[in-house]
Amino acid sequence: MTNALATLTALDVAAVPFAIRAEKSSDIAARERLLDACFGEGRHARTCQRLRDGRAPAEGLAFSAVRQGRLVGTVRLWHVDAGGRAALVLGPLAVDPSCREFGVGGALMRAALAEAAARGHGAVILLGDAPYYVRFGFTTNKMGALALPGPFERDRLLGLELREGALDGAAGLIVATGAVAKPARAERARLRRAA
Numbered sequence: 044m045t046n047a048l049a050t051l052t053a054l055d056v057a058a059v060p061f062a063i064r065a066e067k068s069s070d071i072a073a074r075e076r077l078l079d080a081c082f083g084e085g086r087h088a089r090t091c092q093r094l095r096d097g098r099a100p101a102e103g104l105a106f107s108a109v110r111q112g113r114l115v116g117t118v119r120l121w122h123v124d125a126g127g128r129a130a131l132v133l134g135p136l137a138v139d140p141s142c143r144e145f146g147v148g149g150a151l152m153r154a155a156l157a158e159a160a161a162r163g164h165g166a167v168i169l170l171g172d173a174p175y176y177v178r179f180g181f182t183t184n185k186m187g188a189l190a191l192p193g194p195f196e197r198d199r200l201l202g203l204e205l206r207e208g209a210l211d212g213a214a215g216l217i218v219a220t221g222a223v224a225k226p227a228r229a230e231r232a233r234l235r236r237a238a
């Protein structure tokens with residue numbers, strides 16, 4: 044492919060619009076495939092997964108990016124107690140490799156943070172690449188006395204206060220506090236058959 048044609052193709056790809064909307068139950072299979080593709084099967088063993096296992100995301104805070112009818116991005120937020128302070132943990136954030144670098148990840152982040160603020164949440168925490176998340180206001184400030192339930196790299200533990208002072212004095216382990224997840228329809232059917 045010539046350079047000129049490659050540039051044109053990249054522009055065409057970027058020109059196709061996408062939408063951010065609340066996650067639907069019909070998104071789940073595509074979301075899980077996307078997360079497997081982005082993080083590998085070992086993703087279930089990652090430390091932050093301990094904050095999500097068996098829990099439902101915070102109400103109204105699971106989003107999908109959709110493009111030409113296809114799920115191309117996902118982000119969810121989860122209730123935690125962060126060393127004595129109520130907070131949300133954000134993740135996983137993932138965008139389909141074919142749709143990266145034209146704003147899908149940023150749009151998911153901004154939608155999620157705006158909705159979290161609108162719902163009155165005080166702070167969001169995540170484990171991720173600071174050079175990416177700094178653009179949304181995440182820093183290591185007030186994270187120094189917090190820990191995750193497993194191994195983690197300290198410089199990747201980042202926080203953002205949506206309400207000033209929401210993470211003041213946060214110290215100790217970050218633990219899941221979200222509602223217990225209801226089994227998906229397929230799992231409910233399997234449990235009924237087994238009963």
Ligand SMILES: CC(C)(COP(=O)(O)OP(=O)(O)OC[C@H]1O[C@@H](n2cnc3c(N)ncnc32)[C@H](O)[C@@H]1OP(=O)(O)O)[C@@H](O)C(=O)NCCC(=O)NCCS
Nearest residue numbers: 081136137138143144145146147148149150171172174175
């Ligand atoms: C990180 C991710 C969600 C970004 O999605 P995206 O739709 O490409 O993001 P955007 O288009 O909004 O932003 C692209 C910008 O982020 C930068 N960027 C992407 N990943 C980055 C990273 N890990 N560190 C620093 N910058 C990063 C790009 O260089 C680009 O910079 P520019 O705006 O200066 O050109 C996507 O690359 C992804 O799914 N990666 C695999 C999963 C993952 O790593 N998730 C995050 C866990 S830390």
